[in-house]
Amino acid sequence: MNILIQNGRIIDPANGIDQIGDLQVADGRIMENRDGFKADTTINATDKIVCPGLVDLRARLREPGQNHKGTIESETHAAACAGVTTICIPPDTSPIIDTPAVIELIRNRAKEAGYASIIPLGALTHGLDGEHLSNMGALKEAGCAGFSNAQPAVSNSLVMRRALEYAASHEMTVFLHSQDTWLSNGGCVHEGSVSTRLGLPGIPDAAEAAGVARDLVLIRETGVRAHFCGISSIRALQMIELAQKSGLLVSADVAIHHLYLTDMDIGDFNSLCHVLPPLRTERDRKGLVDGVLSSTIQAICSDHQPHDEDAKAAPFEQTEPGISSIETLLPLTLRLAKEHEISISDVISTITNRPAEILGIDTGTLGRGKRADITVFDPEEWWTVTADNLQSAGKNSPFLNWELQGKVAHTIMGGAVVHES
Amino acid sequence: MSRNIQLDSNGKLHHFLSIEGLNRNLLTEILDTAEHFTSVGNQTAKKVPLLRGKTIANLFFEPSTRTRTTFDLAEKRLSADVLNININTSATTKGETLLDTLQNMVAMQIDMFVVRHAASGAAHFVAKNVPSHISVINAGDGRHAHPTQAMLDMFTIRRHKEDFTRLRVAIIGDVMHSRVARSQIHALNTLGCPEVRVIAPRTLIPSHVEDLGVHVTTNIEDGLNGVDVIIMLRLQNERMSGAHLPSKKEYFQYYGLTEERLQLAADDAIIMHPGPMNRGVEIDSAVADSGHSVILQQVTNGIAVRMAILSMAMQSQSGQGGEL
Numbered sequence: 001m002n003i004l005i006q007n008g009r010i011i012d013p014a015n016g017i018d019q020i021g022d023l024q025v026a027d028g029r030i031m032e033n034r035d036g037f038k039a040d041t042t043i044n045a046t047d048k049i050v051c052p053g054l055v056d057l058r059a060r061l062r063e064p065g066q067n068h069k070g071t072i073e074s075e076t077h078a079a080a081c082a083g084v085t086t087i088c089i090p091p092d093t094s095p096i097i098d099t100p101a102v103i104e105l106i107r108n109r110a111k112e113a114g115y116a117s118i119i120p121l122g123a124l125t126h127g128l129d130g131e132h133l134s135n136m137g138a139l140k141e142a143g144c145a146g147f148s149n150a151q152p153a154v155s156n157s158l159v160m161r162r163a164l165e166y167a168a169s170h171e172m173t174v175f176l177h178s179q180d181t182w183l184s185n186g187g188c189v190h191e192g193s194v195s196t197r198l199g200l201p202g203i204p205d206a207a208e209a210a211g212v213a214r215d216l217v218l219i220r221e222t223g224v225r226a227h228f229c230g231i232s233s234i235r236a237l238q239m240i241e242l243a244q245k246s247g248l249l250v251s252a253d254v255a256i257h258h259l260y261l262t263d264m265d266i267g268d269f270n271s272l273c274h275v276l277p278p279l280r281t282e283r284d285r286k287g288l289v290d291g292v293l294s295s296t297i298q299a300i301c302s303d304h305q306p307h308d309e310d311a312k313a314a315p316f317e318q319t320e321p322g323i324s325s326i327e328t329l330l331p332l333t334l335r336l337a338k339e340h341e342i343s344i345s346d347v348i349s350t351i352t353n354r355p356a357e358i359l360g361i362d363t364g365t366l367g368r369g370k371r372a373d374i375t376v377f378d379p380e381e382w383w384t385v386t387a388d389n390l391q392s393a394g395k396n397s398p399f400l401n402w403e404l405q406g407k408v409a410h411t412i413m414g415g416a417v418v419h420e421s
Numbered sequence: 422m423s424r425n426i427q428l429d430s431n432g433k434l435h436h437f438l439s440i441e442g443l444n445r446n447l448l449t450e451i452l453d454t455a456e457h458f459t460s461v462g463n464q465t466a467k468k469v470p471l472l473r474g475k476t477i478a479n480l481f482f483e484p485s486t487r488t489r490t491t492f493d494l495a496e497k498r499l500s501a502d503v504l505n506i507n508i509n510t511s512a513t514t515k516g517e518t519l520l521d522t523l524q525n526m527v528a529m530q531i532d533m534f535v536v537r538h539a540a541s542g543a544a545h546f547v548a549k550n551v552p553s554h555i556s557v558i559n560a561g562d563g564r565h566a567h568p569t570q571a572m573l574d575m576f577t578i579r580r581h582k583e584d585f586t587r588l589r590v591a592i593i594g595d596v597m598h599s600r601v602a603r604s605q606i607h608a609l610n611t612l613g614c615p616e617v618r619v620i621a622p623r624t625l626i627p628s629h630v631e632d633l634g635v636h637v638t639t640n641i642e643d644g645l646n647g648v649d650v651i652i653m654l655r656l657q658n659e660r661m662s663g664a665h666l667p668s669k670k671e672y673f674q675y676y677g678l679t680e681e682r683l684q685l686a687a688d689d690a691i692i693m694h695p696g697p698m699n700r701g702v703e704i705d706s707a708v709a710d711s712g713h714s715v716i717l718q719q720v721t722n723g724i725a726v727r728m729a730i731l732s733m734a735m736q737s738q739s740g741q742g743g744e745l
Contacts, residue, residue, distance in 0.1 A: 193632035195627070195628065196629055196630055197633065198541055198565055199562075199563050199600055200541050200542070202627075202628060269541075269542035269545045310518070313520050314519060315519065315540035317540050317541060317542070317563070
């Protein structure tokens with residue numbers, strides 16, 4: 001199918017492009033513009049932004065294993081509505097992604113749904129047990145973009161060292177949720193005045209800082225390519241920044257909600273704000289925003305975790321952590337450009353080409369000949385986040401009733417229109 | 422933060438979940454009302470008909486003797502019909518969630534829930550999930566709050582000390598795990614107490630506790646100097662040796678309230694303890710039984726204070742006339 005996207009503001013951060021123009025798509029690829037192009041579909045993108053399909057570095061789709069919370073179909077559909085065309089999923093599905101068979105299952109389900117492509121991370125240790133290395137070679141061949149132990153982190157430092165060495169042998173990136181699990185001690189909120197006031201078990205920022213410190217030492221030791229997932233505290237961020245300045249090639253991402261919410265938003269036990277790592281202080285939040293502005297943090301992800309209603313209907317510490325967030329990723333990311341000294345092209349970069357680079361995949365750009373993953377959105381259109389508006393099976397968003405700007409009009413994945421508003 | 426869910430549209434007490442967010446007038450009203458109810462316990466017929474025809478369910482998801490018994494007595498003295506339900510955790514682990522339990526209780530047309538639960542925020546959760554004509558009283562939730570205990574402590578203090586605005590109060594012991602301490606701190610600050618000190622080793626002091634409005638000291642001698650009220654906290658058995666504290670013996674040596682240390686406080690200082698006490702661990706036996714101790718008065722006062730809170734919450738309810 002030939003698609004012509006007309007008169008849009010084309011923003012392609014990877015190629016330094018920000019200009020009004022047309023984009024031609026044929027055979028699932030982005031073509032060199034030529035005269036006489038016959039379009040089957042024409043999209044009028046006047047006053048809209050045309051950018052690469054979003055690459056979400058971390059989202060849980062809940063399938064396989066927790067289909068009552070969401071399915072690959074429901075969540076990739078939500079992704080398509082939100083302009084996301086590539087989703088990287090952590091290995092903590094059930095069964096865990098530690099055999100090629102699970103990857104095949106997920107791939108097939110994604111293909112059947114046809115809304116977005118899924119990039120799996122393989123388990124760093126078998127069954128995520130933190131003790132035995134997984135078959136990383138086989139998982140790499142099956143298509144994993146990297147390895148992760150998800151949460152909680154590998155607590156045994158020797159196992160961690162061996163896992164990093166082995167991943168380095170296969171030239172694979174390791175995605176780390178760094179944390180000293182002894183210090184986090186089963187907590188559910190940031191340790192500070194809010195945890196003390198509410199009497200909830202706290203997770204000190206020292207837990208993240210100690211985890212990052214250990215992992216930085218081991219990364220340097222083993223030479224593995226590593227990425228820090230979901231940094232939540234300024235202390236951990238400062239360590240990563242220092243390591244980057246000293247020449248260590250490490251990257252980092254932040255979940256979008258950590259750029260907007262703090263532990264104060266928990267108020268009187270609002271379980272929609274129960275998330276791990278926990279929302280921290282205003283100082284941390286500002287520090288993380290600065291980290292994005294200075295590119296110490298390269299990517300912003302949704303850290304999408306849809307839940308059924310029951311999962312949040314209990315006293316706070318007994319609720320399940322996580323936020324249904326894939327549909328608020330784009331508007332909240334765009335808002336950074338309105339609120340701070342950063343161009344819209346630079347913010348789009350954090351959810352397109354930069355996460356793609358971290359994953360080592362050939363997407364997130366509008367380069368000629370690339371796969372046609374394209375998002376067309378109206379950056380000015382307002383919409384209100386409501387349970388009805390959210391397409392995800394999970395309605396667990398602390399942003400309910402927020403009015404946000406930026407609405408996706410068209411999403412094209414592999415040359416096919418998968419969403420049209 | 423949104424409207425305080427503890428108050429009805431007229432600003433009257435509807436739920437009693439936490440001292441936080443309630444103003445001085447309201448706390449004083451509770452104390453004054455309790456004062457009125459103390460006489461009921463001294464009558465030969467210890468009953469008033471205020472809550473006749475009302476049904477109160479005491480939902481205890483966590484074991485309790487003192488609190489449950491005094492609630493039970495307070496409810497009966499107000500002539501309410503009382504349902505005591507002890508839900509051991511094994512029943513809930515069978516699959517019934519707190520929400521299921523609640524919905525069943527609501528179906529029984531209960532007017533008020535008194536809830537104790539091991540999870541912080543449980544009482545708020547209950548209040549948010551029952552029909553608005555039902556009042557919820559927090560009888561202790563996790564480490565968060567134990568507001569009726571704090572109010573009976575304030576009542577006891579007021580009976581001995583006239584003016585909160587001139588008091589120096591020391592709270593000694595395991596503040597980190599104590600819901601009682603959190604509620605006491607809020608109550609003392611709201612009532613205008615100018616100096617609340619918290620005394621414990623750093624392992625038992627929660628992060629940023631100063632933000633609640635207290636001074637922290639790790640030295641008991643410094644902390645006791647000149648105080649008018651000494652509040653001891655219970656030290657749980659499982660915390661007496663391990664990563665929080667080395668041993669009972671060492672705790673008593675450095676933080677136990679002895680006769681010698683009591684000398685540092687004001688001459689007319691009173692000693693309080695929410696119970697149950699560990700004699701020889703946090704408090705010397707002789708001190709616990711001394712003339713300074715008001716520990717048993719606290720128990721007696723607990724009944725009048727709970728009567729006051731129950732009747733006030735039920736009043737707001739009838740005042741609303743079920744319009745919600």
